[in-house]
Amino acid sequence: MVSLKPPQLHGRMPGHHNSGTKDQESNVRTHYDKQMELKARAVAALRDSRGLPPELVFVTRNMNIVRSNNQSLGIPVNRVQILGQYAALGLRL
DSSP states (O other), X not given: OOOSXXXXXXXXXXXXXXXXXXXXXXXXXXXXXXXXXXXXXXXXXXHOGGGSOHHHHHHHHHHHHHHHHHHHHTOOOOHHHHHXXXXXXXXXX
């Protein structure tokens, strides 16, 4: 899960029995820093759209259309699994 807000280090953290030692706080802060670094790298990579293959735009749009339809109908679907199955099928052709 990617968190865009810094984790709460004061008081008791949900799911933790101990209210946090210095090592735990350092570990959480390091995890947050890694998330922010990944986000910055993703934004930098997606800033230049010339590097993206045109097919990827259509695949992304198709996935968003399917997601929207499933959300409006209330049907839970694993879109990534379905996309992977059809991509594998396409490679066999």
